[in-house]
Amino acid sequence: MTAIFVLIIISLIVAVGFLVAFLWSVRNGQYKDSYTPSVRILFDNDKPSDNTHKS
C-alpha cells in the first residue's frame, strides 16, 4: 500500500506540470487575442506570387 505515497506524489507532479503550462500560456499572452491567429495561419508567407503583376 505504501506505493500509494509514491503514486500520489507522481500524480501531483504531473498535475503541477499542467498548472505551470497553463500559467506559462497566460503569461505568454495566448489568451490575449483569440481571433487573429486563426486568420494569420491561412496566410502563405513565402509565396512569390506577389510579383507576377509587376510590369
Added chain:
Amino acid sequence: MQAQVEKEVKCYHCGDVCGKDEIVVTEKHFCCDGCKLVYEMLQENGLCTYYQLEKNPGIKLKAAQHERFSYLNDASVQSQLIQFQNNEVSKATFEIPAIHCASCIWLLENLFKLREGILGSEVNFIRKETTITYDHRAISLKQVVELLASIGYEPSISLEGAPKATNRQEKLFYYRLGVAGFAFGNIMLLSFPEYLSAGSFIEQHFVRFFAWINLILALPVFFFSSSVFFTSAYESLKRRQLNLDVPLALGILVLFGRTVFEIVAHTGAGYADSLAGLVFLLLVGRWFQGRTYERLSFERNYKHYFPVAVTRMNKGREEQVTLDKLAVGDKIVVRNEELVPADAVLLKGEANINYSFVTGEAEPVARSLGQIIFAGGRQEGCTIELQLTKQVSQSYLTGLWNHKAFEKQREDITTFSNKVSRYFTPALLLVAVLTFAYWAFTDIPKAFDAFTAILIVACPCALALSSPFLLGNAMAILGKNKLYLKDTTVIERLSAINEVVFDKTGTITLAGNKDIVYSAGVMPDDQQALVKALVRHSNHPLSSRLRQYLGNNGTYDVKQFSEVPGKGISGLVNGIKVKLGSAAFVDLTESLSGGIAETRVWVSFNGVPKGYYAFTNQYRPELKEVVAALKEHYTLSLISGDNEGEKTKLQQYFGQEVAMHFKQSPHEKLHYIEQLQQQGKKVLMLGDGLNDAGALKQSDAGISVSDNINNFSPACDAILDASQFGKLPAMLAFSRAAKTALIFGLLISGAYNAVGLYYAVQGNLSPVVAAILMPLSSVSVVAYGVMATQLLGRKYGLLGAAANAPKVNKSVANYEIQLT
C-alpha cells in the same frame, strides 16, 4: 470628357463606385488618385496579396497629407505613446479603426516589407490594434504613423492613457483561476476516501497523509486565489458598507482556519475541499460576469474624438500644437475632414460643418464669415481659418464634461446582491454569536464548532454565484441581439426604469436615409435625366441620395462640371445649364419664414429656378411599434436639439400626450433628466451624439443607439445596434423578467443556507454534509441561473427561431398604411 459609364465600375482598391475621376491602370479601375497611389505603392513592394485575400479591401484616403502629425515629434507626446524603448528599438500600439478584414491583418503584418526600419508588427483584430516594433534610428514615430496613414490605416491617436494596467490585472486573474482550479481538482481526488467514510477500510496514516497534502494545496488557494475577495471586502468595510464579499471573505477565512486547526490537531479532515471548490466556483462566476465587449468602449468622452493637435497660425507661420496649449484668441487652420476643437469665429474660407458627432445629423451646415462655429463639427470642403472664442474644455459642447454628473462614480452598492448582503451579513453574525453564547454555557469546544460551522454553511456562495451567472448569461443573450451592456449591473438598472426619454436625430431617425420630395409636383422625365446626369458627377452625400432617388433615366454627357463646396454643383447638360444647390447658389433669395426643418436642394435650368428637392427625416420603420409597446410600461418623452418643425409628424408616432422638448442644448438635456429624477423617476435615456452625452451619463441607464457600433458612441451604459431598434421593448421586458428571476434565485440559495444552518446551529455539521451541500447548492444555482435566462430569452423572442424572424418588413407595411 467621356462620362458614360453604363455599368458602374467598382474601384479595385476601395470598392467605391468610380465616378468621373476614374483612373485605369493595368486594367484595374480606381476611383481616385489616392486609391491608385496606394495600389502602386503596394505593387512596387510586392504586396498585392492584399487584393487577393479579400475583394476591394482598401480604405479610401480621407484627407490630404499635411504636416498634421508633426506633434508626434514632441518628446512628451512620444513618451505617452511608446510602450517600450531601448537604444535601438521602440514599440508602440496603435488603435486603427479601419481594420476590418483578413487583408488588413495581412498588410499590417507585412509593413516591414514596405519600409526600412520597421521590424515587425502584430495585429489584434478584435481590439482593432496594431503593435509595431521599429528601429527608431531609421524611422521616427511620426514617420510610422504617416506610413500607416498613407496606406489608409490612420491610427486614432489619443493621449488618454493606454490600458496597460488592465492587461496585467487580467493575467493575474487567470493565474488565480488556474491555481484554484488545480487545487480544487486535486483536493477533491484526495478527499474521496474521506467521503467513503474514512477509517473503516483505509489505514489512519493514509488519512493523515491525504489531509496534509490537502492543506498544502489549500495554501495557495487561500493566500493567492482568494485574495480578491479579501481586498474587496476590506475596501467595502473601509467605506463603511457591507457588500457581498464581506460574508464571503469571512466564510473563506473561517473555512481555512478550521481546516488548519483540524488537520494540525488531528481532530478531523478539515474542509479543504469545500474551500478550494468555493473559491474556484466564485472565481469562475466573476469571470463569467466580468467578460466584457473588448472592442467597445463605454467610457469615451469628447477627448477620444478630438484631434491631439491642431494647426495654429503663429505670426504668419503654421505650427502644430497640442490642444491643451490652445488659448482664446488663437487663430487656427482647419482643413477638409478635420474637427473644430473649440468654439470659434470663422475668419476665412467657406465653412461647411458636419455635426454628426454632436447631433447625429449627417447633413453638413454652411456657416458664413463672422459666425460662430461650435466645437465638435467636422469641416467638409476647403480649408478654413478660425479664431478661438472659448477654450477647448469650456466650449458649448465640451463644457458639458465639467458638470458634476461626470465626476461621480456609480456605486456598485446598489446592486441587488449587495443590497441583500446589507441585511444578510448582520443577521448571519447575530445567529452565529447567539449560537456560540448558547453552547458556551455547556460545552466550549462545541460552541466553537457551531460558531465556525455557521459561518461556513451560511457563507452566501450560492447567492454570490446565482447573480453572476444569471446576469452574465442575460448580458450575453442581449449581446447576441446586439445590445451591448457595459456590465451586468446595467440589467438591474434597466429593470427599474419607469421613464424613457428619446433623442430625435440619429436615434429615432435613420441616419443618412431621408425621404425626398420634389416641391413642384412631378418633374418631367427629360428634366430628371438632366439632373441625374449632373448628380452622377458629385460625391456629395446629397448628390448620391438624389442619384438613388432619380433612378435610371438615360444618360447625358456633362460639360463644364464644377462643384462649389457647401453651395452646389453646376454643369452643361445637353446644352442646358443645370444648377443644383442652395437657394443662393441658384440665384434665389429664400424666404426663411418659419423654421425649415428640412434640407433643400434647389434646381435651376438656364438660370430659371424650377423648384427644390426637400430632404425630410425618415423615422426608423420600427418606431411606431416600439413606441406603442413601450407606452404600456413607461412614460415617454422626447428631447431634441432641433426646432419644432417636425412636431406634428412626431406626434403621429408618439401621440399627443408625450412631452416633447425642442431646441435643447446639451446642458438642458442633462438638466431635463435631472428634473425627472428629482420627481423620483428612473430614467432610461436613448441618444446617439455627443450632445446627448450628459443626459446619457445622468440617466439611470443610458443606451447609445448606433448604426455602426465600432464607429462612435458617447459614454454610456449600453450600446444598441440601430438595426435592432425594434427589439428594444422585448429587451427591456427581458431585463425586468431577469430581475424577478434573480430574486427567485435568492430564495433558492436562501433555502440551502437554511438547511445548512439547521445542522450548524446544533453543532453537528460534518464535513460530508458541507461537502455535499456546497457543491450541490452552487451547481443547482448556476444551472438555475443559466436555464432561467435561456427560457426567458426564448419567451421574449431574443433567442432561437423567433430571434431571426423578419420583423422589420411587416412593420414597414403596417406603418405605411396607417400614415397615408
